Amino acid sequence: MTASSTGSDDAVRQTRVRSRRRQLLDAAVAVMERTGFHQMSMQALADEAEVSVGLIYQYFGSKEEILLDAIVGILEAFSDQLAPAMDAVGDDPVERIAAGFEKYVRIIDANRRAVALTYRESRTLPPAGQARIKELEVVTAAPLREAVEAGVAAGVFTPVDVDLMVYDLVMLAHAWALKYWHFGRLYDLDTYIRKQLLFAFNTLIPVGGREPYRHHFVLEAT
Amino acid sequence: MTASSTGSDDAVRQTRVRSRRRQLLDAAVAVMERTGFHQMSMQALADEAEVSVGLIYQYFGSKEEILLDAIVGILEAFSDQLAPAMDAVGDDPVERIAAGFEKYVRIIDANRRAVALTYRESRTLPPAGQARIKELEVVTAAPLREAVEAGVAAGVFTPVDVDLMVYDLVMLAHAWALKYWHFGRLYDLDTYIRKQLLFAFNTLIPVGGREPYRHHFVLEAT
Amino acid sequence: MTASSTGSDDAVRQTRVRSRRRQLLDAAVAVMERTGFHQMSMQALADEAEVSVGLIYQYFGSKEEILLDAIVGILEAFSDQLAPAMDAVGDDPVERIAAGFEKYVRIIDANRRAVALTYRESRTLPPAGQARIKELEVVTAAPLREAVEAGVAAGVFTPVDVDLMVYDLVMLAHAWALKYWHFGRLYDLDTYIRKQLLFAFNTLIPVGGREPYRHHFVLEAT
Amino acid sequence: MTASSTGSDDAVRQTRVRSRRRQLLDAAVAVMERTGFHQMSMQALADEAEVSVGLIYQYFGSKEEILLDAIVGILEAFSDQLAPAMDAVGDDPVERIAAGFEKYVRIIDANRRAVALTYRESRTLPPAGQARIKELEVVTAAPLREAVEAGVAAGVFTPVDVDLMVYDLVMLAHAWALKYWHFGRLYDLDTYIRKQLLFAFNTLIPVGGREPYRHHFVLEAT
């Protein structure tokens, strides 16, 4: 009884811990989006999360750890959501890339300021943290990479440099966050996605192979 | 005689002031590349520049002003060098874009860490400073923009979305700084420039028009 | 129960806050008496109060706020003590003035250096703070004013200029602090009070009316 | 020849030195009246005097020395002007006191803010400086003291406590500067002088002896 109750206590505790951490990280992202990492005082974070300063230190070892966890949390959203969205459209590499890029940009749009935060604050972390984030970014793009490789292997895509193509896609997706002050004035989200896809497909898909994807190219001349 | 000597005194002073400011800005960029803006203490800057803390405040009103001037200084390098490099290759829009993008990336390469700095620290500035930097960035890309417009008008280029194309070029150039940890491992500077140019030209140049620029496409299949 | 315990927590906290502020203000007055406001460093204040520098800023917003509160605290001693001392001697205007002036000077004597501080440092405050202090000083003298007016109305006093008489009394009381280096050498506190009262009563009390207050005039010829 | 020209050079130099010092002290008083001693930066003083910071240090050893000299300069105005003004009215002690007090207050009025400055900043000086100023203040009041003593000796004045009377007069004169915010609203300079003189004469002049000075008492009942 004691053992089992302790066991369930542990489970309950784990859940509470996780929810507290989530609450604090959400608050941290909210504050950092407004003020940046360095301008965020622990008191401000405590206020935002409606807890005491002391409590924060029961869930995170330091302010820096919060930054790392916050950034990692954002990157994990990609890992969690990207592959499923691509799998949902089937096996066609073109459709997979289209769906993947679209999802990638949509996640960025949903976390626009958090993504910008990532660019701004990563360097604040110690080398180990920076390395982890870079690694995660690469992992994050893996589903796109597989789709490009598959397409090239299948002869559907031009034999492009896969590394370059994938990271260009990533950059053009990130650009929606980094240059939102520019692109956001010119395009809505859907238009941005479609136009950037066209840009990529002009390289990816050989001229002769574009016919089946006429819907993707419908705005080519605009 | 007195007047002329006074005049030259002023000129001498102006020169000294300018050289001090340059020295301090260079030191600031050096320190900020290592540590970021917030981690740079004024004492650290003074040490780097081998002057006293107090002296810094005779040339800059605040730490923030140093950041702004440093970033502006970097952006001005583009204004100064981009157009001349493009003019040197003549009127052909393709060659102008090729020369312009190449120069753009080379300037970035020469200021790689400073460009990353720009992304990281701009948000630290007050709104007025941020606006000035955004405006400068747009101005900076103007020569590229004109070349794209000219090419489209001449029928040499696909009638692409000029805004998107130009800022994509800018982003892919910035990417050399932002993702140097990735791209730098894979390509040398020349290769990076050529591959990204191909990427862009696949959209910009209609298939039938690529023949005269076979040298640009020579590595297409690699 | 919970509510009441919370209530008492708040009360306890309020008490602690008040006592800390008092402790810090006392320390500030002590240091400022020695060194003046500008020479008092926050570190020196912290040392005097035996707390850390940071703590001071949890109770006061700025060094200036400490000065204002310290001065106001001194002035409030007058508000609190003057009227009771005058009421204790009954209704006779002469006795009320005598008691009031005596108390006024005695309070000054107890806060001699703090009063001098008020003169020295008031100008340091922003206009709003200066205005508040002037207003408080006028309020402080109100009981004396009422007694003079009452005496004039009752025909016991010469129909003097009330404003002048009251502020002359205030000045001659302040003089015990401002010119202690002079008066303190010549008189003890009691003598000073009696002599200044005689000075005032020579104007206030018509010759014919002095008989009942012979004890006040006993030293007139010394 | 050389010697004589050197001699006249010396005289010229002495004159220039004196005029520089005067110029700088005037500027210092002007700035300190606005901002107080501690808020006055040497740069601000240099700007006010339209010289360079370096020059100030050729005429004064330190900022503190400027303060001392400025205050001494103000006090010397009393020494220079008070006795002549009193001598001008003849030998009658009452007239001498009236003329002396009037002059004293008029000098204060002309240096109202400088007098307030004296009260505020004297404590900033080292003990030696403070002592010198106190001594000068006593010296300054000497002509008044002599007149009171003469009047008492001649039987024209009540045998008052001379020390108290003189310093009360000084305080009531200083009050015009210290409490100008109060008195200046209620009285013009002439009225203030007359009313304070009446206050003093009520003690100084025995009732029976007031007849010859009816003009001084003409407003007694107002």
Place this chain on the structure above:
DNA sequence: CATGAATGAGAGTTCATTCAT
């Protein structure tokens, strides 16, 4: 588990003073 009072090192900035010109 949760609080928030307390710490103290370190930040940006100012300014009296010096000295080469």
Place this chain on the structure above:
DNA sequence: TATGAATGAACTCTCATTCAT
């Protein structure tokens, strides 16, 4: 004589972190 660039110690204030409750 006059300048003002240069110095660096000292200032006020902030804030990540700790710990008694």
